[in-house]
Amino acid sequence: DVKVTQSSRYLVKRTGEKVFLECVQDMDHENMFWYRQDPGLGLRLIYFSYDVKMKEKGDIPEGYSVSREKKERFSLILESASTNQTSMYLCASSLPRRGKYEQYFGPGTRLTVT
Amino acid sequence: RKEVEQDPGPFNVPEGATVAFNCTYSNSASQSFFWYRQDCRKEPKLLMSVYSSGNEDGRFTAQLNRASQYISLLIRDSKLSDSATYLCVVIRYGQNFVFGPGTRLSVLP
Numbered sequence: 001d002v003k004v005t006q007s008s009r010y011l012v013k014r015t016g017e018k019v020f021l022e023c024v025q026d027m028d029h030e031n032m033f034w035y036r037q038d039p040g041l042g043l044r045l046i047y048f049s050y051d052v053k054m055k056e057k058g059d060i061p062e063g064y065s066v067s068r069e070k071k072e073r074f075s076l077i078l079e080s081a082s083t084n085q086t087s088m089y090l091c092a093s094s095l096p097r098r099g100k101y102e103q104y105f106g107p108g109t110r111l112t113v114t
Numbered sequence: 115r116k117e118v119e120q121d122p123g124p125f126n127v128p129e130g131a132t133v134a135f136n137c138t139y140s141n142s143a144s145q146s147f148f149w150y151r152q153d154c155r156k157e158p159k160l161l162m163s164v165y166s167s168g169n170e171d172g173r174f175t176a177q178l179n180r181a182s183q184y185i186s187l188l189i190r191d192s193k194l195s196d197s198a199t200y201l202c203v204v205i206r207y208g209q210n211f212v213f214g215p216g217t218r219l220s221v222l223p
Binding site for chain 2 (some may be wrong): 033035040041042043044045048090101102103105106107108
């Protein structure tokens with residue numbers, strides 16, 4: 001059974017703190033993604049990775065960085081958390097095969113920055 | 115203008131009703147199209163792909179109109195368990211997904 005896990009379901013951090021969100025998938029997928037989801041705005045892509053040590057900016061990368069040292073793990077880093085980064089963060093993975101476009105999502109991390 | 119737009123709803127329909135959602139996209143180079151379903155406080159999951167010829171999966175029918183740049187989802191004989199948010203998804207290129215904001219459906223007993 002396909003599985004994407006995220007390190008925390010709920011997280012509360014203070015402004016200025018460095019925040020790490022971890023995502024692990026057990027499906028041997030090459031592609032991994034980080035999104036944030038906000039009411040009325042839908043899911044917005046922050047960063048994605050096609051392979052180990054590779055990363056590409058999405059639509060809203062400002063204030064975030066990522067790390068992919070191992071194929072199964074994709075980390076999202078908030079260098080200095082701000083209140084406008086309060087959101088639901090969703091990790092996803094997929095296979096880069098022609099015709100195979102399904103993204104599998106983790107359960108999400110609801111981050112509150114105070 | 116957002117790249118993918120949907121009516122946020124909510125659509126409140128009685129059990130057994132037929133309901134249709136539309137989604138418009140602005141990038142004419144978009145390659146692939148999908149509907150995802152997201153239950154309250156859960157992650158999105160793939161519902162179905164959308165093909166130009168139209169496709170059906172049980173009570174669900176998806177259509178794509180490339181000329182007008184819209185995608186539709188039709189649900190027949192609505193069930194209580196169909197209550198969810200339906201996300202329209204467009205792929206620009208490769209695996210670059212763009213999600214719409216979603217349409218909320220409530221099926222009422």
